[in-house]
Amino acid sequence: MIERIIDKRTHDLGGGLTVGRVLPFHARRMVGPFVFFDHMGPVDFAPGIPRSLDVRPHPHIGLSTVTYLYDGALTHRDSLGFHQEIRPGEVNWMVAGSGITHSERLEYARAHGAHMHGIQAWVALPVEDEETDPAFYHHEGTDLPMWDEGGIRGRLIAGAAEGMKAAVKVHSPLFYMHWEMQADAARTLPSEYKERAVYVAAGTVEVAGQKLVAGQMAVLQPGLAVPTLALEAATVMALGGEPIGERFMLWNFVSSSKDRLEQAAEDWRQQRMKLPDGDDQEFIPLPDK
Template sequence: MIELVIDKRIRDLGGGFEVGRVLPFARRRMVGPFVFFDQMGPLDLAPGFSKEWDVRPHPHIGLATVTYLYSGALTHRDSLGVHQEIRPGEVNWMVAGSGITHSERLEYARANGALMHGIQAWVALPLEAEETAPAFYHHEGADLPEWQDKGLSGRLIAGRADGLVARVPTHSPLFYQHLDMEPGARHAVTGEYPERAVYIASGRAEVAGQVLAAGQMAVLAAGGGVDVTALARSTVMVLGGDPVGERFLFWNFVSSSRERLEQAKEDWRQQRMKLPVGDDLEFIALPTQ
């Protein structure tokens, strides 16, 4: 059963680079530990476009980010010294914890042109891990279990579901799946987590008997089996997990404590947070709201 349908809303990240924001939403701030969910593209970029479209160095606390691409490429640099090219079908899980800064540059697309399409999600860390040491993990291939069914190709991006386990190090019970579905293909959403959602990244699908178009997320009611049936060739993301409690957000900061958010704001204002290694020439001022 569907509890709520959320339509993506267009947001400008700066310089004209727009994304479709799904979470947080006024009537549903989180699904399990997932506190943020953006769709990038699909956007066809010709070589030589402006550097204003890059995601410049910025900070995070209290969360893990997961950048997942269907096509294109991103260049990640962070304050730990990690320099990683992010490619389709790979998982890049960055644990902010007590604080990290990073950038995501469109270097490949600027040089070669690319169809940019993917998802960035934020996962709130549980209370005991909110101030853990920052870390970055890159996973591909056998680390991410795949399966095939009639007209369906699936990949487990993180967590545990349907008897499969991804090797991405998570901090609370969750699951995150990528499905490519041909018309008529069907997938039964796992019922082992109290909070679940289905997002249609492209195509059209029936979820629990209701038709959803690209850019819509169905938040599912707790308990009970739910089927997803593709009505066209579709890319579908299925996600959820155990709730971790209320979280407060400001800009790129997530915390269970409003006071911790104020501390993070001041740390960034006073430039006390180390910028990404090899990408430390730009500083974005703290937003006013």
């Protein structure tokens, strides 16, 4: 039932902020349209943390970013003019399309201190939508279907699953769910999508009889309903969708075309991409190859 288990790898975002990177993995680049999956924290920040820990302005093309927090808060600003605080249980869904820049600042933590814990994922856009106009959406409350049963409190973050549908605008068939599981709670993930994965953000679970600890993702075989049992209280993300074809990545850019990646990189080098409104005094330079 499990095709592969992927362990998160420590990755430095620059400025001292580290994350656990799960996707892309050398032997498994994507799960459905999910092409990137970073686990931030859990980490405690004291008031007065330096601005070097912030994710400074940077660009994207060819994807949608989805920021989801369990704890803490982030301040989003982008080149479309949106300024949005994101808090636990809310969704920031940013469509990069033909090009957008944004920053995610730790302003709440800097002022008050915070326990930070969350996931940043990227969803690759279908070929026909890779150059769509950029857009930004914030969702909370009834936009994101919730349920509470059998010791599990769940939320559908995006897409459609099990007869539910989130209000987030997606461009291809997918699902993305958050489960808070009490010890001994069990749930079966249906086989309605070709590619699926289960990620353990906290605690310990058993997936198809195999033990997974925090920081591990189980990529599931297609066509089978897969049981998940919480061996202790656990935070679990279930995700996947229909495959959309091969994608190439260059830094923060995703595309079906390598030439398009090089064009985006040159646009950033030459400072041809507008920086976020209200946050245009610094940016992350393109890394050396």
